[in-house]
Amino acid sequence: MYMLEAINIKKNFNKLEVLKGVSLQVRQGEVISIIGPSGSGKSTFLRCLIGLEAIDDGFVKIKGKEVNTYRDGCTEMGMVFQQFNLFPHKTVLENIIEAPLVVKKMEKEGAIEIAEELLEKVGLLDKRDVYPSRLSGGQQQRVAIARALAMQPDIMLFDEPTSSLDPELVGEVLEVIKDLALEKITMLVVTHEMGFAREVSDRVVFMDEGEVLADTTPEEIFLQPEHARIKAFLDKVF
C-alpha cells in the first residue's frame, strides 16, 4: 500500500490548465524531489495535495484511503513554504507548540518537551525564546521545519525551502532535510538544488507544463535524461 497517491490530479485557474492530470505514488519513507521549470505547476501540485487549493478532477489517497484535504484539512501532511511563514508575534518555541496545543490539545509540558527535542535536532535550542525577526532566513526555515514536524505528520511537503535564502544559508537547511531523509520520513521536495536532489532522493519527478515528464531514479534523470526538454532544463541549471 502506498503512503500517498495522487491520481490524475487536474487543476485550472480560470482558463489556465495548471495541472493536466498528474499522478504520483509515494511509498513510506521515500524521498521524492520534484524539479522542473518555474510555472510548471510544482507548487500547485503540493498545494492541491495538502488542500490549500481545491482540485478540479482526480483524487488523493493517504494510506489507501481517499481524502478530501481541501474540505477536511490534512493532519497527515506537514508543509514548509518558501517564505517560511513563521508567526512573527510568537517566539520560536511558541511557534512550534501552537498547533500541538490548540489542534492536538496536548498538555503544555509535553508540547514543550517535543518542541525542545525538535529544536535540538535543527540546532536552534538556544533560540528557543527569540522572535523570528531576530533570526536569519536559514534559521527561520529550520524553525518552520521543526514547527511542521511537531504535528508528527506522516508526510512532509517542502516547496522550494531554500529558494529565498542567501546562498551561504542554503546548506544548513538542506542538512536538516537530509537528516530527515535518513530518518525515513516520507518527503516531497520541490527544489532547484540539483545536487541535493541527486544525493538525497529516491526518485526525481520532472514536471513541465502541468505534466509529469519523468518519474525515475536520480541517476537516470541526471545521467541519461530521455526527454529533450529535461535535457534543456538540466543544461540551464547546471
Add this chain to the structure above:
Amino acid sequence: MDYILNVTGFILEGAKVTGQLYLITAVFSVLLGIMCAIGKISRFRLLRIIIGFYTWVFRGTPLLLQLFFTYYGLPVLGITLEPFQAAAITFIINYAAYFTEIFRAGIESIGKGQYEAARVLGLNYRQTMFRIIIPQTVRRVLPPVSNEAINLVKDSALVSVIGMTDLLRAARQVLNRDFTITPFIIAAILYLLISSVIVNVFRKLEERFSIYE
C-alpha cells in the same frame, strides 16, 4: 487662588461625565468594531453589505447630526433616552464604524502566508483569526486607533449641546455666571492633560508590541 481651585473643582465634576462617556465608548466601540471587521471579511455577502452600509452612513454623516437624531429624533418615534444614554449609544456606534474600517484594513494587511501556515498546521478559521491574525493586527492598527482615541476626547465636547454637563459645559456655566475666561483656560488645560495621557498610553503600547518586529 481659591477662586481657581473652586472653579477647577466644578469643572472636574463635568470632566467626570466626560471621562465616563469616554471609557464606555472606548470599550464598546472597539469590541463592536472588531466584530464588524470580522463580519466584513466573512464569506457572508449579506452581512458584508449590511456592515458596509452601516460604516458608509456613520462615517459619512456628522457625529452631531447622529447625536441629534438619537436624542431629539428618536423620541418622535416613541423612544426617549437620557442624555447620557443617547450620547453613549451614538458615540459607540459612530466610533465602531471607524474602528470597523481600521480593523478590517489591519486584518487584510496580514499576508495570506499566515493563513496558509495556520491551515496546514490544522488550525481552524476561528483559531487562525483569534490566535494568529488578530494579534498581529493589533500592532498595525495602534497608530490609527490612537488618532481616534484623541478625536474622541475632542468629540466628547459635542454632548454639551444635548444638555449634558460635561467638561466643556461646566466651564461655560462658570463663564456665564462669573463673566471671566478663566474657566475656558482651565478646560483647555484639562483637555490637553487628558490627550497627553492618551498619547503616552499609546506610545507605551506601541513599544510593548514592537518587541517582535
